[in-house]
Amino acid sequence: MQCAPFREAVSARLDGEPLGVPAADLDRHLAACPACAGWADAAEAVTRRARLAPAPPVPDLTAAVVGEVARQLFGTAAAARARLVRSALRLDLLAVGVAQAGLAWPALSGGTAAMSAPVHVAHETGAWNLAVAAAFLAVAAAPRLAAGALPFLATFTVLLTVTTVRDLQAGHVHADRAAAHLLLLAGVVLIAVVAWRQRPRRAAAPAAARRVVA
Incomplete structure (x- = not known):
């Protein structure tokens, strides 16, 4: 009698699988x-x-998995908040730019009845206000221009504030x-916030270096 079918049946019995032969025949053969x-x-x-051998040690990845899930969730929420703030800043800057242009238009169009300055000075003032409005609108359309526009606008705003305070006192x-x-001061503050939010992050450089080395 061939033993191979019965040995296969023994192996199947140990694994809890169908024997392939009657159990009584297997027992009689053994x-x-x-x-x-x-x-x-x-x-x-x-x-x-x-079956009784100890399982090989497996590293506990619970903390790493939970941390990664939290990082993904909070990272997504933080990115959404950042986009919302960025959109709000751009809309505010757009509104300030339009309002600033509205202040410039009467002086440029000849509406100087309420102004005591000569016509040419009024035109110069209107041109300055319109240029500032254009800067506000440009940064609202392209926030990457904020850092470049800030030095001039901030200097102009500081000097104008000092002279205005003195003129008020006199x-x-x-x-x-x-x-x-x-309105000018509000626009410059908005541009400063936009420029500050776009500043390079110091932690980005080491992370990039680690990726290159790896």
Whole structure:
């Protein structure tokens, strides 16, 4: 009698699979064939050692997985907040630019009845205000221009603020006229915020260096 089918049945029994032969026939063969009975005992011992052997150590990745999930979630939320703030700054700067252009137009169009300055000075003032409005609108359209526009606009705003305060104290300018410069100040503050948000991050350089080395 061939032993191979019965040894396959023994292996299937150890693995909990269908025997392929009647269980009674397998038991009778093992009782009558010492070679297959020894093979079955050895297979059972090997299987038992394999099942009772300690599992190899596996690193605990729970903290890493949870940290990565949190980083992804909070990173996505932070990116959404950053986009919302960026859009709000651009819309505010757009509104300030349009308002600044509205202040410049009367002086350029000849509406100088309420102004005590000569016509040419009024035109110069209107041109300055319109140029500032154009700068505000340009940064609103292309925020990357904020850092380049800030030095000139900030210097102009500081000097204008100092002279306006002195003129107010001396009575050379009306308060409503001076209040119009608050629009300029608001625009410069918005541009400063945009430029600050676009500054290079120091942590980006080491991370890039590590990726290159790897």
